Amino acid sequence: MEGDAVHRTAARLDTLAGTTVVRADLRHPAVAGTDLRGARIVGTRAHGKHLLTRLDLDGRRLTLHSHLPMDGAWTLMRKHRDDGRPALPRHLLPKLRAAVTLDSGVSLVGLGIPVLGLLETRDEHRVVGHLGPDVLAGQPTATQEEFDxxxxxxxxxxxxxxxxxxxxxxxxxxxxxxxxxxxxxxxxxxxxxxxxxxxxxxxxxxxxxxxxxxxxxxxxxxxxxxxxxxxxxxxxxxxxxxxxxxxxxxxxxxxxxxxxxxxxxxxxxxxxxxxxxxxxxxxxxx
Ligand SMILES: [Zn+2]
CATH class of the missing domain: 1.10.8.50 (Helicase, Ruva Protein; domain 3)
Structure with a gap:
């Protein structure tokens, strides 16, 4: 995936800022079992092809980090099944890595995302610190204000x-x-x-x-x-x-x-x- 597509995703995810997690199903081994209920979404930024969705969980600043390859995607879903889970078409279920339902009635659904992790926001450098300057530095969705x-x-x-x-x-x-x-x-x-x-x-x-x-x-x-x-x-x-x-x-x-x-x-x-x-x-x- 190209950086412009990742930043476009960041802008879409950033519209969720201020909403609160009511249900979270994270299927990636690195984050499986983490209880994110009650976390407030602070915002989403991108660096290159990496996405950083920042959360506030009772004063603890956390970042959901994901990396999007060619076929991975975050999508927003408004339709849900009776049990509260997003109404994902059956053929996409094997690709489901994350489903985070928010109090606004929207679910953030991650499909085919190979890298998904949860870390303290102050430790974001651990996952993006090795990257060169972001070609889209200076954009509202970027973590870097200027391209060096x-x-x-x-x-x-x-x-x-x-x-x-x-x-x-x-x-x-x-x-x-x-x-x-x-x-x-x-x-x-x-x-x-x-x-x-x-x-x-x-x-x-x-x-x-x-x-x-x-x-x-x-x-x-x-x-x-x-x-x-x-x-x-x-x-x-x-x-x-x-x-x-x-x-x-x-x-x-x-x-x-x-x-x-x-x-x-x-x-x-x-x-x-x-x-x-x-x-x-x-x-x-x-
Ligand atoms: Zn030619």
């Missing part, structure tokens, strides 16, 4: 030989870019995705990425990087393998996940090597 470009560049260049696309996906460098933004940014800056990150001028790339992802968040454009929402025309290169580049007509190339042409064979498959699309003319190999 210098810090992001320093972190991205820690391993200057690392391929650009991998560095952008590693949340310890900058937090919030997913595969779509990383691949599209390489195209828009005319860089071959496996260019060593140390050879790339990162300041303008980060400024462009922040401008685009902020626009997407503020205007709800979601998954378009071209400004065109029509399917097949909403991305520059992503999902367009063997189709003509929208800029120059050259056929777009595709590299499946887990491979990285720039890396020596002895190097283990990088964990951030995901599916990559690029135009060999607009993004020439150096």
């Amino acid at each position: 470009t210098g810090e992001a560049v320093r972190r991205l260049r820690r391993d200057p030989s690392r391929p650009l696309v991998e560095a952008l996906l590693d949340q310890r460098g900058v937090a919030g870019f997913g595969n779509l933004w990383a691949v599209e940014l390489c195209f828009l800056r005319g860089r071959w995705p496996w260019t060593p990150v140390g050879d790339v001028e990162l300041e303008p790339l980060l400024a462009l990425g922040r401008r685009m992802i902020t626009h997407s968040l503020e205007h709800g454009t979601g998954m378009t990087t071209t400004g065109n929402r029509r399917r097949g025309e909403n991305h520059w290169v992503t999902g367009r393998s063997n189709r003509p580049c929208r800029r120059c007509g050259t056929l777009v190339r595709f590299r499946p996940a887990g491979t990285s042409p720039g890396a020596p064979l002895a190097r283990p498959a990088a964990i951030h090597a995901r599916e990559v699309w690029w135009c060999p003319s607009c993004q020439p190999e150096p």
